Amino acid sequence: MLDLQQTRRDTPGCFERVFLDSAGSSLPPTPVLDTVIGHLQREAQVGGYAAAHERLDDLAAVKSSLGRLLGVDAATLALSDSASRAWTSFFYAVPLRPGDRILLSQAEYAANAVAALQRARATGASVETVPSDGEGRIDVDALRAMLDERVKLVSVVHAPTNGGLVNPVREVADAAHAVGALVLLDACQSVGQLAVSVPELDVDALSGTGRKWLRAPRGTGFLYVRPRLIAELEPAMLDLHSATWISPDSYELAPDATRFEMWEADVAARLGLGAAVDYLLALGIDAVADAVAYRAEHTRDGLARIPGVTVRDLGGPRSGIVSFTVDGRDPQSVRDELAARSVTVTVSHRSSTLLDMSARRLDAVVRASPHYFVSPADVDRFLASVRELAQG
Known part of the structure; x- marks a missing residue:
């Protein structure tokens, strides 16, 4: 069980407001802040190269x-500056040709969909959408009916950005692998709030971010690649870090997932990412997952009791993302009026998850994402503020 008071002391910003936007960019704990600032101060003393050289072991x-x-x-992991960069660095390395098929989930995030459409246009491949079942999750039976040897990649969003849905990743992976397709998991909204085990999920690649539930700095991300695939795939972009120039007309790719990295990086931010992961490991991911789930259900239950408020989450069990609308109020005005009451939420727009939101005839939803440092009193204060808004 987590020590709520200690985690709040480690998160000074949570005393100034009710912070419910860890699905956007969370509040980093003090050890992360100290790590980043400390390294920047060292760079100011000795320069960026020397400061980085001093921290080679810490970076590893x-x-x-x-x-x-x-x-x-560790050799299967590459560091990046975002989940989107990590996702695309793998996706653009997968060979495609005319007639190949790319399958997306209906809850696909816009950045992934745009990349898939661009590559399909360039290669002659096609992009198709796997339907959702009655609870909003990927319909695995429908997926099986769509699969054949032409399907090269199935993209799965683990926890969509616009609500509490959690997709059945292992079932999707088993079905896709039966026809030789690769599975690329977008885990940017799951790592840090759910227990995510790559061996249990059996995906071929996984992308994630630091700034959300991991509580790391912005500008950090990571990619996992299945070991056997590393040697088979060449990233679309290389530099002197991902490959070695060995003769006037040849180069040699890095033997591990480093081939998916680039030389230049925010060293302070990467050290902060490490500090954030270590902080989470010390707390225990199972304890964190339980705490997030409890706060999210407290939030959903409270919202459902307010007349004029509709909880928009699908599926079950659900993630720590809570989506809702208020009758007669556009989500942006709800967000702004809550901000005036020192309550931080955000809005998820249709353009971010076009297929799912269009199917549900939603233009936008208010998104609240309480992390483990949010107290029950914070949730109650948020609910009281929403009740005031709903009553006009």
């Missing part, structure tokens, strides 16, 4: 910590 440990969290070897 970032992957080791991520590996412990995900259940994989």
